[in-house]
Structures are given as C-alpha cells and as structure tokens.
Amino acid sequence: MxxxxxxxxxxxxxxxxxxxxxxxxxxxxxxxxxxxxxxxxxxxxxxxxxxxxxxxxxxxxxxxxxxxxxxxxxxxxxxxxxxxxxxxxxxxxxxxxxxxxxxxxxxxxxxxxxxxLFIQDKETATRTENVYSKFKLMLLKRDDPSKNVVLSYLRKVNEHLETRGTRFLTGDTMCCFDCELMPKLQHIRVAGRYFVDFEIPEELEHLWRYMYHMYQLDAFTQSCPADQDIINHYKQQQGTRMKKHEELETPTFTTSIPATIRP
CATH class of the missing domain: 3.40.30.10 (Glutaredoxin)
Known part of the structure; x- marks a missing residue:
C-alpha cells in the first residue's frame, strides 16, 4: 500500500x-x-x-x-x-x-x-445524469450515432452552465455535483479521444470554461489519475492487454483547454 x-x-x-x-x-x-x-x-x-x-x-x-x-x-x-x-x-x-x-x-x-457539499438541485441532477452511461455506450458501439448522443448530453451540460452563469454547476463554489461530474468529463475527454477519436467541440465554450476552472483546483489535480491510467482502465474492461512500452511511459495529465476559449 x-x-x-x-x-x-x-x-x-x-x-x-x-x-x-x-x-x-x-x-x-x-x-x-x-x-x-x-x-x-x-x-x-x-x-x-x-x-x-x-x-x-x-x-x-x-x-x-x-x-x-x-x-x-x-x-x-x-x-x-x-x-x-x-x-x-x-x-x-x-x-x-x-x-x-x-x-x-x-x-x-x-x-x-x-x-x-451535498446540496439538493434537481435541475443540475437532471442535466448531468446519463452523460457517462452514454459515453460507455459510445465506447462499445464506436459509431457516429452513439457519438452524437454523447454530444447531445454534453450540450445539455453546456446549456445548464450558460443559464446559471456560475463557475461551477450550482454556484461559484464546488459541491458534490462537481466532484461527481468532472472525473467523468476527464474520462470522456481522454478515453474518448484515444478509443474513438471523440473530441469535445470547442463550440461548447461554457463547458470548456467550467473544465478550465476545475483544472485550476488542487482538489481536482491532486486526485486526477494519469491519462495512461484512464486509458488502461477501459482497455482492461475490453480485455485488451497493455503493451510493454505503456508500462514505461512517463505519466501525462491532460489539463489544457482550446486556445479559442477565454477563461
């Protein structure tokens, strides 16, 4: 240990x-x-x-x-x-x-x-639920319709953030919803790109701005797994063996945002 x-x-x-x-x-x-x-x-x-x-x-x-x-x-x-x-x-x-x-x-x-940390907010719960399950389905199907479904759910989150006008999902301080959603967004970003060339569109600027704010916080960066570990997590689920060179790679952490996004 x-x-x-x-x-x-x-x-x-x-x-x-x-x-x-x-x-x-x-x-x-x-x-x-x-x-x-x-x-x-x-x-x-x-x-x-x-x-x-x-x-x-x-x-x-x-x-x-x-x-x-x-x-x-x-x-x-x-x-x-x-x-x-x-x-x-x-x-x-x-x-x-x-x-x-x-x-x-x-x-x-x-x-x-x-x-x-545990506040009640039915609208936030509704807007953020099912994002991850649709992502898992996209990894399984690997087709355009499943990618479009994930996009539609990410747009809901983007619209929610736009409507609220706050740094985080329910306000300007973090809560349980942020601690639940952001790790999933990181998996979608890293594993989505690796397995199915899925990219979060730059047009979802409120979502990107949200991710930027999360990337500035120690609570996220200190708890975040390396890109390689996220990828290997899904390789194991798919029964794919890790290659030797992957074990030797220096861990990387994707925390950049598109240059077009103004924080």
Missing amino acids: SEEEVQPQETTEETNGAENGAVPEIELIIKASTIDGRRKGACLFCQEYFMDLYLLAELKTVSLKVTTVDMLKPPPDFRSNFEATPPPILIDNGLAVLENDKIERHIMKNIPGGHN
Whole structure:
C-alpha cells in the first residue's frame, strides 16, 4: 500500500471546530494504478470521494490521508481487514465505511462540513445524469450515432452552465455535483479521444470554461489519475492487454483547454 498525507496548498476558509488541531483524521483507501500499482488509479468513485474530502481538508475540518491499494496484489493486512471489498473505503476513527452510497452518506452526515457539499438541485441532477452511461455506450458501439448522443448530453451540460452563469454547476463554489461530474468529463475527454477519436467541440465554450476552472483546483489535480491510467482502465474492461512500452511511459495529465476559449 502507498500512503500519502494530503496537505492542501491553499486554505480558503477557517471553519468552527478546527481550532487547537482538534479535527477528525480521515483515511480514504483508493484503487492504485493498474499500470504501476502505486499511483492513483482511474476509479471514478475513488476520485469523487477524494475530491469531496480534499475540499473539507482545505477548509481544515478534517485531516486527510489517502492510501492506494494494488487490487491485483493486495497486501495481507488489507485482505485480512477487508477481504475482497474493493476501494473506495473510508476509515473514520477506526470505523470502516465500505459501500459507495454509505460513504457518501457518511461524508454528508458524519464528517464536519460535509453537509455543505451535498446540496439538493434537481435541475443540475437532471442535466448531468446519463452523460457517462452514454459515453460507455459510445465506447462499445464506436459509431457516429452513439457519438452524437454523447454530444447531445454534453450540450445539455453546456446549456445548464450558460443559464446559471456560475463557475461551477450550482454556484461559484464546488459541491458534490462537481466532484461527481468532472472525473467523468476527464474520462470522456481522454478515453474518448484515444478509443474513438471523440473530441469535445470547442463550440461548447461554457463547458470548456467550467473544465478550465476545475483544472485550476488542487482538489481536482491532486486526485486526477494519469491519462495512461484512464486509458488502461477501459482497455482492461475490453480485455485488451497493455503493451510493454505503456508500462514505461512517463505519466501525462491532460489539463489544457482550446486556445479559442477565454477563461
């Protein structure tokens, strides 16, 4: 297992209860890279909860430690503690929370400041749902109709951002919807280009501007897997073997936006 003490570079706000260092210590166990078994893997849920908790660590309501586990060769202590349960796993004061919906509920109800991340917004939920499932279908079908469906869903997100006129999906501060959507957009961008030559059109300028703002945030960049890990994630799903040279590649991270887009 590889451990990393997460120390946000920038604190945006002090919160009540954080004085005297009396903040809960939270550990998040995430899947490791399927390439080197150490760096962050390309699990969407792992990145989503990493982002949630990173934002809370920035506010100094929690102290966060992130541990990566190679699920191809899990260490004995992991197997004895969690058997075959795959990450993400959240550990709060010795309590292990194992299922995704329970992790989300625990962050919302039991971790200081967590309730502020989980806001209710039916319109945002409607506009962002199904984007990822349509992307998975595009990877399977690899045809123009499936690409057009993904485009139509991305346009809905673009229109939503245009209507709201805010930096993020529900306002000018991040919330749970952003932590859920942005990792999916990164997968669509990186894996879509690699497998089916799919590119997010430059005309979706509000979506690109949104991605630009996300790329500026430590919560995203610190939790984001390498391009190679995102690609290998889908190769494994398709039963395609990784080539030797891919194991030796220096990790790259796509975080640029088109030159035509003004942030």
